Amino acid sequence: MEIVVDLHTHTISSGHAYSTLADNALAASRRGIKLLGMTDHGPSMPGAPHLYHFGNLEILPEELHGVTILPGVEANITSHEGELDIPIRYLARMKVVLVGLHEICYPGGTTEENTQAYINAMKNPFTDMMVHPGRPQFELDLERIAYTSAELSIPVEINNSSLSSEKKGAWGNCRRFARYMLQYQGPIILGSDAHFSDLVGGFDHALSLVHEVGIKENQILNTSAERVLDYLATRRKNRPSILEA
Ligand SMILES: [Zn+2]
Ligand SMILES: [Zn+2]
Incomplete structure (x- = not known):
């Protein structure tokens, strides 16, 4: 795979x-990556870029070192209602919108509240994909998320960085989540969540998990650049205009 x-x-x-x-x-091109998302943290995370960063993404080249660049964001869920920390008029112009839960940006809650926040964000027409549900910081109903992923055809990530050895508890959560994804057959995306160039395109842990659980190649969206681009294009075609949203 x-x-x-x-x-x-x-x-x-x-x-x-x-x-x-x-x-x-450059690191992506050396690893055979054809499409690279640049998904810096949304502005509510300490140290994250100002909104102006997200307003100027269009100056970036479409391709660098032979790799197609998809500028976007990893937006933060900020409430139990599943609100995001970046206005729709910015999201509407991005090539890829990832959404996840992070400490400091989200108040925390019960399993039910966290799951509802996550699912509400999945239903946002400007969300492309959901990230790292297996991180142990917030209790989530992983079966409901996997079921909703299949129902809405929203890809959910198996995050390589969550599985790096220092994040205790992640393997058990990610394994359970992967089994539910196999059961309900929602689309899976593997993400490196690289915070340093050497880690870009690194999926060792995520791949060993999907092999262990028995997930097949056709359930994983990013085994094909064309499938990813088709998905993102269709998602943009089917969403409301900014005025309606
Ligand atoms: Zn980070
Ligand atoms: Zn994250």
């Missing part, structure tokens, strides 16, 4: 990541 797209990477703009977009693109 070959993963040719990495939509979840951070640059120095995120505040706690250490490489530039050019560094990440």
Whole structure:
């Protein structure tokens, strides 16, 4: 199984990541990555870029080192209603919108509240994909998320960084989540969540998990650059105009 797209990477703009977009693109090209998402943290995270960063993404080249660049964001869920920390008029112009829960940006809650916040964000027409449900910081109903992913055809991530050894508890959660995804057959995306260029396109842990659980290549969106681009294009075609949203 070959993963040719990495939509979840951070640059120095995120505040706690250490490489530039050019560094990440070079690393991606060396690893055979064809599409690279630049998804710095949304503005409510300490050290994350100001909204102006997200308003100027259009100046970036479409391609760097032979890799197609998809500028976007990893937006933060900020409430139990599933609100995001970046206005729709910014999201509407991005090539990729990832959404997740992070400490400090989200007040925390019961399993029910966290799950409802996550699912509400999944239903946002400007959300493309959901990230790292397996991180142990917030209790989530992983079966309901997997079921909703299949129902709405919204890809949910298996995050390589969550599975790096220092994040205790992540393997058990991610394994349970992967089994539910296999059961309900929602689309899966693997993400490196790289905060340094050497980690871009690195999926070792996520791949060993999907192999262990028995997930097949056709359930994983980023085994094909065309499938990812088709998905993102269709998603943009089907959403409301900014005026209606
Ligand atoms: Zn980060
Ligand atoms: Zn994250």
